[in-house]
Amino acid sequence: MFSGGEGAACAFATHLCDSVAKLRISTHVVTVSIGISRFNKTLSLTEIFKVADQGLYEAKRHGKNRYVLVS
Known part of the structure; x- marks a missing residue:
């Protein structure tokens, strides 16, 4: 779990992908x-992880070495 704003999370994910x-x-x-x-x-932690998991599989479908932010 990442503690920070949306922009910081995306910047961190970009850094991870690049590294x-x-x-x-x-x-x-x-x-x-x-x-x-x-x-x-309004979502439980389990539901939040399910949403992130959906983003993971979307990232895999669209190519490698990327991240997807899901609402």
């Missing part, structure tokens, strides 16, 4: 997909 993209394990390129959910007081 991971520079990694090489043997001849393999390493990538990361990230789902980010906005905090919503």
Whole structure:
């Protein structure tokens, strides 16, 4: 869980994607997909993680080494 504003979360996710993209394990390129959910007081923590998980799978569908912010 990230404690900070939406812009900071997206900047952190971008930094993670960029850092991971520079990694090489043997001849393999390493990538990361990230789902980010906005905090919503009306949702339980479980529901917030489900929303972030939806973002993760959307990021995977749209390519590698990216993040998706979901409302």
